[in-house]
Amino acid sequence: MKEFRYERPADADAAVALLTDAPGAAYLGGGTNLVDLMKLGVAAPDLLVDVSRLPFEEVTETDGGGLSIGAAVRNSTLASRGIVRERYPIVSEALLSGAPAQLRNAATVGGNLLQRTRCLYFQDVGKPCNKRQPGSGCPAREGVHRDLAILGASEHCVATNPSDLAVALAALDAMVHLVSAAGPRSLPLTELHRLPGDEPHRDTVLRHGELITAVELPPPVPDGRSAYRKARDRASFAFALASVAAVLQVRGGLVHHVRIAFGALAARPWRARVAEEALLGQPATEEAFGQAIDRELAAARPLRDNGYKVPLARRLAVSVLADLAAPEHGGPR
Amino acid sequence: MGAMTAVTLHINGERFSRELDNRTTLLDLLREHAHLSGAKKGCDHGQCGACTVLLDGRRVNACLLLAVSMDGTDVTTIEGLSDGNALHPLQQAFLDHDAFQCGFCTPGQICSAVAAIAEARAGWPSVVTAQDEPEGPVELTAPEVRERMSGNLCRCGAYVNIVSAVREVAR
Numbered sequence: 001m002k003e004f005r006y007e008r009p010a011d012a013d014a015a016v017a018l019l020t021d022a023p024g025a026a027y028l029g030g031g032t033n034l035v036d037l038m039k040l041g042v043a044a045p046d047l048l049v050d051v052s053r054l055p056f057e058e059v060t061e062t063d064g065g066g067l068s069i070g071a072a073v074r075n076s077t078l079a080s081r082g083i084v085r086e087r088y089p090i091v092s093e094a095l096l097s098g099a100p101a102q103l104r105n106a107a108t109v110g111g112n113l114l115q116r117t118r119c120l121y122f123q124d125v126g127k128p129c130n131k132r133q134p135g136s137g138c139p140a141r142e143g144v145h146r147d148l149a150i151l152g153a154s155e156h157c158v159a160t161n162p163s164d165l166a167v168a169l170a171a172l173d174a175m176v177h178l179v180s181a182a183g184p185r186s187l188p189l190t191e192l193h194r195l196p197g198d199e200p201h202r203d204t205v206l207r208h209g210e211l212i213t214a215v216e217l218p219p220p221v222p223d224g225r226s227a228y229r230k231a232r233d234r235a236s237f238a239f240a241l242a243s244v245a246a247v248l249q250v251r252g253g254l255v256h257h258v259r260i261a262f263g264a265l266a267a268r269p270w271r272a273r274v275a276e277e278a279l280l281g282q283p284a285t286e287e288a289f290g291q292a293i294d295r296e297l298a299a300a301r302p303l304r305d306n307g308y309k310v311p312l313a314r315r316l317a318v319s320v321l322a323d324l325a326a327p328e329h330g331g332p333r
Numbered sequence: 334m335g336a337m338t339a340v341t342l343h344i345n346g347e348r349f350s351r352e353l354d355n356r357t358t359l360l361d362l363l364r365e366h367a368h369l370s371g372a373k374k375g376c377d378h379g380q381c382g383a384c385t386v387l388l389d390g391r392r393v394n395a396c397l398l399l400a401v402s403m404d405g406t407d408v409t410t411i412e413g414l415s416d417g418n419a420l421h422p423l424q425q426a427f428l429d430h431d432a433f434q435c436g437f438c439t440p441g442q443i444c445s446a447v448a449a450i451a452e453a454r455a456g457w458p459s460v461v462t463a464q465d466e467p468e469g470p471v472e473l474t475a476p477e478v479r480e481r482m483s484g485n486l487c488r489c490g491a492y493v494n495i496v497s498a499v500r501e502v503a504r
Contacts, residue, residue, distance in 0.1 A: 001356045003335035006401045028402065035358070035397045036378050048355075050402050076391070080457040082468055089464055096460040100484020101449065103379060105391040106398065236460075236483035 001038050008050040012179055012211060018049045020181045020209035027051045027211060029111030030074065032103045037116060041125045042132055052108060056213050059083070065219035071110030071212045075165070076101060078109060087220045090245050093228040094168035100237045110212035113166055113176070113192065116203065117159035117267070118239055120144055130156045131200040138200075141303060147241060150300040150309045152266040157200030158303065160264050161193055162239050167263035168228050170271050171245035174217050180210040189215070193268030203267070221257050224249040225324045229316050230263070240264035242313040248324040250284045260296075260321070262313055272296040272317070284325040289318045338401040344369065345413030353400050360384045360395035362403075363410060371411035371440040375486075382485035385441035386410045392448035394484075411440035414447065423447055426498040434489035442485045446499045449473075449481040453503065473503040 009015045019025045025047035028034060037043035056070035059081050067088065069078060078084055079095040095104065116122065121129045121140050128136035140148055140158050148158040166189065174189040192204050206212075230243035243263035249256045258279050260272040275296035282288045293314050300310050341350040344367055351366055360377075363369045363386070375383030377396045384395040387409040395408075414421035423443045426432070433439045453471040461480045462471055471477065478496045487495065 004355055005336050006338050006355045006399070008402070008404075028399070031399060031402070032379060032394075032397050035399060039378065048399075052402065076452075076457070080452075080455075085458065085464075085468075092458065093460065093464070096458065100382065101452065101481060102382060102385055102392050102394045102445065102484045103397075105388075106393050236480050 002041075002044040002046070004038075004045055005047045006050065007047065008053065012051075012054055012056075012213060015049050015051050015054065016179060016181055016209055016211055018047070019211075022047045023208065025049055027110075029072065029108035029114075030103075030106035031111075032099075032107045033111065033115040037123070040123055042116075042123055051110070051211060056110075062216065067217040069109055069215045069217070071108060071214055073109050074105055075099070075107045075109065075112060076104040079104065088168075088172060088217055088226075090168040090171065090226045090228040090247070091165070091217075094164040094230075094243075094245060097228065097230045097243075098164035098239075109165070109215055112163055113169075113189075113212060113215075114204065114206075115162060118162045119148060119159040122159060131159055131196070131203075134199075134201045144305075145303045146305045147239070147264070148303065148306055149266050150302045150306055150313075151262075151270050151297075152195040152268070152299075153301065154196045154198065154200065156198055157196035157267070159196065159200065159267055161203075161266070161268050162264070163269070164228070164230065164240065164243060164263060166193070167243055167261045167269045168245045169215060169217075170261035170269035171226070171247050171259040172217050173259065174215050176212055177214040177216060178206070178210050179213050180207055182207075184213075186216075190269065190271050196267050200267075221247055221249050223251075224257060227320050227324055229320050231312055231316060242309050242316055244313065244316045244320050246317065246320045246324060248284070248321060250325055253283055255279045255282050255284050255288075258321075260293075260317060262317070265300075265309060265313060274299075275317075284321075286318060286322045289321040289325075290314070293317045340400055340404050342403050342405065343407045345409055355399065355401050357400040358396055359386070359388075359393075359398040359400050359403055359408070362400040363395060363408070369410050369412050372444075373437055373440060375437070375441075380486075381438070381441075382445060383438050383441040385445045385485065387444055387448060390448070390451070392445050409444070411444055414443065421447070422502045423450075423498065426502050427495075430494045430498040430501065431491075432494040432498040433487070433491050438485060438487045438489075442482070442487065442495055445482060445485045446495075446502070449478070449499065450503045453477065453481070473500055475500065478503075 026045035232238040262270040275292040278292040373383035375381035
């Protein structure tokens with residue numbers, strides 16, 4: 001591991017100032033991804049600014065009936081909160097379906113959103129990778145890419161975003177609150193992560209030194225039901241091959257409100273806006289769900305070994321939506 | 334030597350203070366500086382759980398935490414669980430249920446199980462807990478134990494007996 005200096009500032013302004021003046025610096029949250037990447041030589045910051053104890057540790061109701069989640073809240077704390085389980089169960093489900101308890105106890109909300117791809121080439125400094133070393137190439141396109149992207153990838157990068165939480169937040173229309181030397185700003189979660197294009201080394205739209213302070217959820221959709229479902233190679237402690245978060249509100253048999261987000265298919269949580277638009281006002285039937293998802297997944301461009309993700313994502317989404325439309329059949333809340 | 338930082342924490346109730354290279358992990362602090370070799374270095378990447386310890390009562394992988402960020406914390410390792418020669422109930426249960434073979438993962442398994450039982454008693458759900466389960470203590474059924482202990486790998490494959498040991502103490 002490369003040497004680094006360590007600072008633990010008392011407030012966000014000091015943290016931002018430290019990072020802004022140091023191009024090689026990085027924020028340290030729970031460290032569950034960053035420290036690992038430092039051991040692998042993938043990340044080599046010369047200064048770590050520890051933000052894990054900044055006063056962003058509260059989960060509070062907002063005046064508008066939503067929920068504000070501090071960026072330093074640990075994943076396990078958020079997943080077990082009564083108000084989260086009751087009003088935003090997909091947040092709890094998504095968090096609990098990722099990592100084991102040891103990692104969830106350390107990992108922060110802000111860090112979860114900024115974790116890097118688990119693409120094998122990105123994590124192996126002996127291999128080329130455009131995300132790790134721009135211009136070095138992408139062996140994944142012809143190599144091992146079974147886990148990698150089928151949507152929104154580019155010739156330069158086919159990495160996927162590994163977060164489960166981000167998928168649930170995308171379906172909930174969450175906002176991300178940021179602070180930088182230029183002051184505070186807010187973004188929809190769906191605009192935080194970038195598609196690779198020709199700059200795959202930029203995972204997000206954050207500027208250097210910009211710090212996530214909170215995630216804000218709007219009030220729950222009245223009578224809306226939601227679920228998160230994840231397919232993976234083993235039943236626990238594995239990243240998704242595909243996952244879906246959905247929120248559905250049906251009135252008089254018709255889709256009145258629907259949000260669908262896919263995980264593990266792209267470099268960012270993939271909001272299925274084409275499918276959402278197609279479903280609005282349509283009968284809440286499996287047939288309609290299937291047709292809408294097919295329209296969304298028509299944009300998929302699978303590689304040699306990840307074409308299975310298309311039918312997998314379709315089945316996940318249709319089964320989740322069908323369960324949500326038929327609560328009397330014992331589906332999830 | 335690289336950049337150093339002074340760190341003070343409590344390990345198994347005793348104060349420990351040291352100037353450490355910033356690159357030192359909590360696991361290396363425990364094993365190399367505090368000479369507590371119970372927590373094991375298995376994968377050193379947060380994938381096996383052999384280094385599991387309790388940080389302010391919560392289970393964590395010591396290999397992924399930087400010692401410099403642990404200032405002021407309370408750490409409990411496997412060495413801190415027994416009361417002299419009186420074993421912790423989970424240590425005894427692992428013996429009674431033959432819940433290990435080589436023993437390398439055992440300190441991490443036991444620390445993890447101590448926290449898993451506390452989490453279930455505190456009503457923390459797991460992904461296999463029914464969504465409509467009322468709040469309150471969660472019963473540690475076999476599927477619950479398997480899910481909640483999934484961060485601790487055992488290459489000998491003693492899982493069946495580990496599940497029985499944890500369930501006995503959870504009752």
